[in-house]
Amino acid sequence: MFKFFGEKKRLRAEVASLTQALNDANDEIQLKKAEIEELQQYIEKQKKNIKNLNAELSEKEEEIEQLEENLSQLKKECRQKENEINELQTEIDGKNRLIDSLDRTINKMQQEIDDANLRLNLISSLVSAPIKNNGAESFNQIIQERFIPFSQDHNSVIGGDMLLQLQNIVSELKMIESYPEFYQKTTIAIAGGYSAGKSRFINSFIKQNQNDKNANLAEGIEPTTAIPCYVLKSDNAENAVIGRSFKGGIAQLTDIDPDFTTKLNHHFISSFGFNLKDIMPFIFLTADIEFEHLCFVDTPGYNPAVSSQSYTDQDMQTAQGFIEDADALIWLIGLDTNGTIPQSDLKFLKEALSKNNDINLFVVLNKAGLKSAEDRQNVMNSVIENLDNAKIKFKGIECYDSIKQQSYEFQKMSLMKFLTQFNKVKNKCLDIIQQLNSIKQNCNDKINSRIEQLKNNANTVSTLSLTMYGNGNYGDDAEELLDQLKEEFNTHQLENDLSQLHTLFKELENTLPIIFGENNFDNALVLLSKQASKQASKQARSNKNPIRKSRKI
Numbered sequence: 001m002f003k004f005f006g007e008k009k010r011l012r013a014e015v016a017s018l019t020q021a022l023n024d025a026n027d028e029i030q031l032k033k034a035e036i037e038e039l040q041q042y043i044e045k046q047k048k049n050i051k052n053l054n055a056e057l058s059e060k061e062e063e064i065e066q067l068e069e070n071l072s073q074l075k076k077e078c079r080q081k082e083n084e085i086n087e088l089q090t091e092i093d094g095k096n097r098l099i100d101s102l103d104r105t106i107n108k109m110q111q112e113i114d115d116a117n118l119r120l121n122l123i124s125s126l127v128s129a130p131i132k133n134n135g136a137e138s139f140n141q142i143i144q145e146r147f148i149p150f151s152q153d154h155n156s157v158i159g160g161d162m163l164l165q166l167q168n169i170v171s172e173l174k175m176i177e178s179y180p181e182f183y184q185k186t187t188i189a190i191a192g193g194y195s196a197g198k199s200r201f202i203n204s205f206i207k208q209n210q211n212d213k214n215a216n217l218a219e220g221i222e223p224t225t226a227i228p229c230y231v232l233k234s235d236n237a238e239n240a241v242i243g244r245s246f247k248g249g250i251a252q253l254t255d256i257d258p259d260f261t262t263k264l265n266h267h268f269i270s271s272f273g274f275n276l277k278d279i280m281p282f283i284f285l286t287a288d289i290e291f292e293h294l295c296f297v298d299t300p301g302y303n304p305a306v307s308s309q310s311y312t313d314q315d316m317q318t319a320q321g322f323i324e325d326a327d328a329l330i331w332l333i334g335l336d337t338n339g340t341i342p343q344s345d346l347k348f349l350k351e352a353l354s355k356n357n358d359i360n361l362f363v364v365l366n367k368a369g370l371k372s373a374e375d376r377q378n379v380m381n382s383v384i385e386n387l388d389n390a391k392i393k394f395k396g397i398e399c400y401d402s403i404k405q406q407s408y409e410f411q412k413m414s415l416m417k418f419l420t421q422f423n424k425v426k427n428k429c430l431d432i433i434q435q436l437n438s439i440k441q442n443c444n445d446k447i448n449s450r451i452e453q454l455k456n457n458a459n460t461v462s463t464l465s466l467t468m469y470g471n472g473n474y475g476d477d478a479e480e481l482l483d484q485l486k487e488e489f490n491t492h493q494l495e496n497d498l499s500q501l502h503t504l505f506k507e508l509e510n511t512l513p514i515i516f517g518e519n520n521f522d523n524a525l526v527l528l529s530k531q532a533s534k535q536a537s538k539q540a541r542s543n544k545n546p547i548r549k550s551r552k553i
């Protein structure tokens with residue numbers, strides 16, 4: 001029984017715990033149910049969200065589709081625009097090329113217009129250039145209207161050479177008249193082949209003012225000196241470029257173009273269509289040069305020019321003419337291209353010196369800085385040998401560099417000494433009077449010797465007539481014949497010619513004070529008479545001392 005009661009009790013307890021557990025499980029189920037409900041609500045909500053999102057997504061997809069469509073349309077448009085841009089760019093490039101070529105044409109035309117203006121201005125200033133006075137023209141007129149007809153009637157008295165000398169005096173007088181300062185200077189012609197460095201050589205004696213281009217002669221590899229240029233120091237004008245007109249007037253070239261000297265090349269000169277030298281035979285450049293009494297003449301190179309437009313023959317003649325008129329000649333040889341004096345130089349020098357054998361020649365081996373001392377010495381020896389063989393006399397020879405302004409080896413005399421000895425005031429008035437006197441003396445001598453000859457002949461006829469008379473064979477016929485002969489040997493005409501010539505020379509001399517001024521002319525006459533009396537007393541001394549003289553001999 002107890003066992004039953006105990007079992008019952010255990011079962012009851014077990015039922016109670018099971019009930020408890022059942023209750024707990026129920027509670028939990030309730031809890032879970034609530035949770036599930038909550039979850040279901042949540043799921044429901046999320047489903048709704050998803051549905052919304054899906055709707056939104058499909059909306060966005062539609063939008064994207066639309067955008068993609070737009071994008072591809074835009075890309076298409078873009079490609080089209082790119083093509084259009086490329087086409088436009090090609091067009092622009094074409095237009096730019098056209099603009100460039102138009103620019104070039106315009107610049108060229110502008111250049112041509114500038115050149116044409118320059119030419120026009122130059123011609124008009126030369127034509128209207130004022131002529132200071134007319135002394136040289138009066139001198140010329142006497143020669144043209146009186147001397148030339150006289151020489152045609154008496155061609156054995158005034159020969160062609162004398163007329164040529166008188167013409168040279170005219171050129172010199174015209175030059176002096178157009179630029180009076182010139183007549184106190186000693187002229188040194190600078191000559192040599194193209195690009196020997198003639199212009200640079202002269203520039204090397206100009207005290208440099210950096211800002212003033214016109215204070216220099218234009219230099220360059222191309223032949224640049226087409227018109228001979230006189231470079232001298234002036235008290236009245238600093239760094240001026242003055243053109244001398246064919247009529248003897250002067251034009252300020254710097255007023256026409258401030259950079260005028262660089263324009264004076266063969267190209268510009270040939271662009272005139274006629275020879276500019278005919279209306280502007282030379283120019284003056286005033287600069288602060290080291291040797292104040294010297295006037296350098298920058299002559300055109302004489303040998304065949306590289307440029308076909310240049311007046312080579314004229315250059316040659318011009319160079320020759322200026323060398324003849326100069327007091328001294330410096331001959332330049334460029335050591336960059338020469339190992340000795342070229343044959344063409346020797347030929348030219350011989351020809352030039354044949355016309356003026358007394359000219360003082362100095363040879364400069366220019367661009368010497370480009371050579372070693374040994375090379376310089378070898379070239380110098382070879383040049384001296386060639387000059388000696390050609391019998392060309394020279395006062396000195398020096399290696400010089402015009403850019404470095406440096407002297408190197410020399411022989412006989414240095415360049416400095418040569419230039420210094422000429423750097424003296426020159427009395428051109430006296431010079432001209434002496435030239436005139438020498439021509440006059442020449443004519444005098446010729447006429448007097450003819451008079452002398454005729455007088456001798458007349459004497460012979462007189463003696464003959466006396467002899468014939470003495471011998472008794474002096475008939476009427478013979479008398480008539482002898483009278484005719486006496487008339488043939490009459491000197492009246494020649495004496496008359498002589499006095500006419502003296503009058504002509506006096507008239508020529510009378511034009512000189514107009515050119516040089518009364519004072520300068522009078523001073524020159526005083527100097528001349530002093531020289532003459534000095535000469536006379538020297539002559540008298542040597543006549544008094546014939547023994548001393550003969551001893552000396």
Ligand SMILES: Nc1nc2c(ncn2[C@@H]2O[C@H](COP(=O)(O)OP(=O)(O)O)[C@@H](O)[C@H]2O)c(=O)[nH]1
Pocket residue numbers: 193194195196197198199200201218219220221222223224225301366367368369370400401402403404
């Ligand atoms: N190194 C050097 N070059 C020079 C010298 N003299 C002239 N030149 C150059 O040679 C060229 C021709 O000179 P330029 O004076 O125009 O010669 P031109 O034709 O005889 O008047 C220019 O480029 C000058 O700079 C010199 O002494 N040394």
Ligand SMILES: [Mg+2]
Pocket residue numbers: 198199200218219220223224225298
């Ligand atoms: Mg030159």
